[in-house]
Structures are given as C-alpha cells and as structure tokens.
Amino acid sequence: MKDILKNGIILMLYAAVAGLVLGGIYVATKDAIAKADLSAKLKAMEEVLTDYETGQLMVDKQTIEEKVREGGQEQVKEMEYNGVKGKLFLPYYEFKSAGKEIYVLVGAAPGFGGDVKVMASFIKENGQLYLHMIRVLDASQETPGLGAKIMEEEPQKRFSNIPQTGLEEGVVVDKDAKDRPVKDKMHGVVKTSDIMTGATITPRAVANAINIMYSYLKGHVLGGEK
Amino acid sequence: MADKNESMAWYTFKKGITSENPTYVQALGMCPTLAVTTAAINGLGMGLAVIIVLTLSNIIVSLIRKAVPKDIRIPIFITVIATFVTMIDLLMHAYTYDLWKTLGIFIPLIVVNCIILGRAEAFASKNPVHYALLDGLGMGVGFTLSLFLLGSIREILGNGTWMGIHLWNFKMFMFILPPGAFITLGFLAAFFNYIKIKREEAEKKRQQQAKAQAQKA
Numbered sequence: 001m002k003d004i005l006k007n008g009i010i011l012m013l014y015a016a017v018a019g020l021v022l023g024g025i026y027v028a029t030k031d032a033i034a035k036a037d038l039s040a041k042l043k044a045m046e047e048v049l050t051d052y053e054t055g056q057l058m059v060d061k062q063t064i065e066e067k068v069r070e071g072g073q074e075q076v077k078e079m080e081y082n083g084v085k086g087k088l089f090l091p092y093y094e095f096k097s098a099g100k101e102i103y104v105l106v107g108a109a110p111g112f113g114g115d116v117k118v119m120a121s122f123i124k125e126n127g128q129l130y131l132h133m134i135r136v137l138d139a140s141q142e143t144p145g146l147g148a149k150i151m152e153e154e155p156q157k158r159f160s161n162i163p164q165t166g167l168e169e170g171v172v173v174d175k176d177a178k179d180r181p182v183k184d185k186m187h188g189v190v191k192t193s194d195i196m197t198g199a200t201i202t203p204r205a206v207a208n209a210i211n212i213m214y215s216y217l218k219g220h221v222l223g224g225e226k
Numbered sequence: 227m228a229d230k231n232e233s234m235a236w237y238t239f240k241k242g243i244t245s246e247n248p249t250y251v252q253a254l255g256m257c258p259t260l261a262v263t264t265a266a267i268n269g270l271g272m273g274l275a276v277i278i279v280l281t282l283s284n285i286i287v288s289l290i291r292k293a294v295p296k297d298i299r300i301p302i303f304i305t306v307i308a309t310f311v312t313m314i315d316l317l318m319h320a321y322t323y324d325l326w327k328t329l330g331i332f333i334p335l336i337v338v339n340c341i342i343l344g345r346a347e348a349f350a351s352k353n354p355v356h357y358a359l360l361d362g363l364g365m366g367v368g369f370t371l372s373l374f375l376l377g378s379i380r381e382i383l384g385n386g387t388w389m390g391i392h393l394w395n396f397k398m399f400m401f402i403l404p405p406g407a408f409i410t411l412g413f414l415a416a417f418f419n420y421i422k423i424k425r426e427e428a429e430k431k432r433q434q435q436a437k438a439q440a441q442k443a
Binding site: 003006007010011014015018021022025026029032033035036037039040138140143146198 | 294295297301306321328399
C-alpha cells in the first residue's frame with residue numbers, strides 16, 4: 001500500500017511537470033498557431049475571390065481579413081446530400097462587389113483516406129448563381145500521385161465556372177455522368193478522368209463537397225432561412 | 227582510454243544507422259514507415275520529427291533514470307515522450323504549417339512509435355546522458371535515412387518525381403499504394419540483411435584466420 005501511494009505521488013509529480021512545460025509551450029505558440037491558421041484561410045479565400053479572367057481580387061484584402069476575423073471560431077455542421085454524408089464549416093462569408101453577391105463556403109466529403117476539405121466561391125449576378133472557383137484546403141489523407149493530385153491547379157480549375165443548372169442537377173465527375181453529356185458543366189459534369197487517371201474517389205469527394213455547400217447555400221442562405 | 231571512449235561514442239552513434247538500423251534490421255516503427263513514405267519529403271519530415279523526439283526523450287530518460295521507480299518506469303517514459311511529441315506538434319503547427327498538414331495524424335502517433343519507447347527502455351534508462359544522446363541521434367538518423375530511401379524509391383517509381391521534381395512520365399502506381407510499400411520495404415530489408423550477413427561472415431573468417439596464425443606462431 002505504501003509503495004502504491006509512493007509510486008502514485010511520483011507519477012503525479014512527473015505528470016504535473018509535463019503539464020507545466022506543455023502549458024508554457026501552448027501559451028508561447030498560441031498566437032503563432034492562430035496566425036498560421038488565419039493566413040492559410042486568408043490565402044485560400046483570396047484565391048477563390050480572384051477573378052480568373054482578369055486575375056484581380058474581386059474584394060479587397062482588408063475586407064476579406066475583417067470578415068474572417070469577425071467569423072471567429074469554425075463550427076462543424078453534419079450534412080447529407082443524396083445519401084453522401086459530409087460536413088459544412090460555418091460561418092459562411094458574404095461579400096458584395098460591383099453588383100455581385102459573393103458567397104464563400106467551406107465543405108468536406110469523404111475521399112479515399114479521409115475527408116477532402118474544399119472552399120468554394122458562389123457568385124450571384126443578374127439573378128443567376130454560379131460556382132466561381134474552388135480551392136482544396138486539405139487532401140492530406142489522399143494517395144500521393146493519385147488522389148492527392150487534386151491539390152494541383154489544373155484539376156481544381158476544372159471545377160470552376162459551373163452554372164446554376166449544373167449545380168441544380170448536382171455536380172458529378174465524368175465517370176459518374178451516366179446519361180448526362182460528359183464535359184458539360186451545364187449539366188454539372190466535370191471532366192477529371194483525363195488528368196486524374198486512376199483516382200476517381202478524390203474528385204468525387206470534391207463534387208460531393210460542392211453539392212453539400214450548394215444545398216446549404218440554397219436552403220439556408222438564399223432560401224431565406226439563415 | 228580516451229580512444230576507447232571515442233570509439234565507444236562513435237559506435238553508439240553509428241550502430242543506429244548501420245548494424246542496428248531500426249527499420250531494416252530491427253523492424254521497429256513499421257506503421258509510420260509504411261504509411262508516410264509515399265513521397266521522399268514525407269519520410270524526411272517524419273524522420274526529422276522523430277530525431278528531435280528521440281534525442282530529447284533519451285536525454286531526459288537518462289537524466290531521470292535514478293529517480294524513476296522500476297514499477298512505474300513505462301508510464302513515466304511515455305509521459306516524457308508524449309510531452310516532447312505534443313511540443314513538436316504545437317511548434318510545427320505554429321512555424322511549419324505545410325509540413326504539419328502533410329504529416330497530419332502521424333505526428334501524434336510518434337508517441338507510440340516503438341523505437342522511441344524501445345530506446346528509452348533498452349538504452350537511455352541504463353546509460354549516461356552523452357551516450358543516450360548519441361544513441362538517440364544515431365537511431366533517429368538511421369530511421370530518417372531509412373524513411374527517406376524508402377520514400378524516394380516509392381516516389382520515383384510510383385510517381386515519376388523525386389522531392390517534387392519531375393523526372394519522367396513512367397509511373398507504376400502500385401509503388402505509392404500499400405502493396406508497393408511492403409514490396410519495397412521487403413527488398414530493402416533483404417538487401418541490408420544480406421550486407422549484414424556478409425559482413426558477419428567476413429568478420430568470422432578474419433577471426434578464424436587470426437586464430438590460425440596465432441596457433442602457428
């Protein structure tokens with residue numbers, strides 16, 4: 001009994017020292033971690049808010065930073081689209097620029113090894129909504145050389161400029177097009193099989209994440225129910 | 227005496243890289259070895275994180291070895307290792323964000339990497355600090371080189387790139403998938419064990435010749 005107590009106290013002392021050291025490191029790195037997370041988010045947001053024709057930002061950097069800071073801590077909402085479970089990361093961000101309403105959302109859907117997290121900008125202009133651009137934030141669990149290629153510029157570009165008709169039908173990759181015309185974004189079909197040979201699950205996850213974001217945008221934001 | 231100490235120190239360091247290589251000879255830490263080596267840079271990043279944790283935990287375990295009761299040495303070693311891993315996780319998140327994202331779950335899993343607990347238990351808890359430091363460094367460097375080699379082969383054959391640099395268009399996807407990891411690891415382990423056996427045979431032969439010469443004399 002005496003030994004058990006002695007060992008327990010010694011173990012507690014070691015745990016207390018470890019806790020103190022970690023507390024110190026946490027305090028010392030807290031700001032740098034927040035800064036790193038924020039700059040990663042800002043970088044992605046600036047990319048989806050860039051006009052791909054002019055290469056110019058549609059919203060100034062300061063406004064983007066203010067909105068992100070106002071948004072605060074990220075909340076996760078479980079969602080489902082056509083039987084596929086996914087996640088939506090709230091808050092969403094709303095910007096106004098030269099007669100355009102821009103919505104930036106972050107969603108995720110299961111890929112090959114884990115969730116593929118995607119940021120997307122939707123633009124409402126002259127009463128028409130379209131998906132402007134996406135940026136894959138995290139595909140670290142996907143297979144390098146195969147699914148992880150989704151982090152490259154070209155596959156992500158394929159998901160840009162999808163009109164509302166395509167969003168309504170649901171975005172799919174060309175392998176899942178079935179009777180829809182392949183390579184036709186009007187019908188929500190995105191061709192990825194030529195640049196992502198051997199990897200269908202990852203681009204499919206991106207398509208599912210887009211569908212989840214669109215269904216939230218349609219139902220909760222544009223539909224009036226906030 | 228100084229020479230003996232020096233050679234002992236050198237042996238303590240180099241055994242982790244060659245004769246007692248944790249990956250190819252001791253077959254320790256197989257889970258991260260197989261999982262993260264899909265690209266050379268991942269192997270290098272994981273290896274560097276392990277060098278830091280292994281060296282620091284070896285130093286601390288050696289320093290506290292006389293103040294650790296035998297019955298609770300394992301939970302204490304794990305506490306020390308987990309503290310360093312959490313420190314590395316926080317520091318990488320703060321200052322090397324991209325690498326931290328790439329390594330993902332494998333950083334927290336360093337806590338249960340059997341190389342680290344194995345060296346704490348088998349070496350650091352029984353030896354003075356400077357040897358524990360050299361052992362940690364040597365094993366860490368050995369682990370890093372193993373992961374880097376495995377990652378390089380898999381990336382070159384499976385993706386046609388090395389450290390992200392495009393080499394050619396020829397790709398055998400199997401090498402970046404789990405079967406490719408097992409096959410490559412198997413060939414490398416066979417190669418390193420073949421060298422080890424040949425060395426041991428040569429050493430045995432040399433000793434027999436020396437013995438024969440001594441008998442003749």
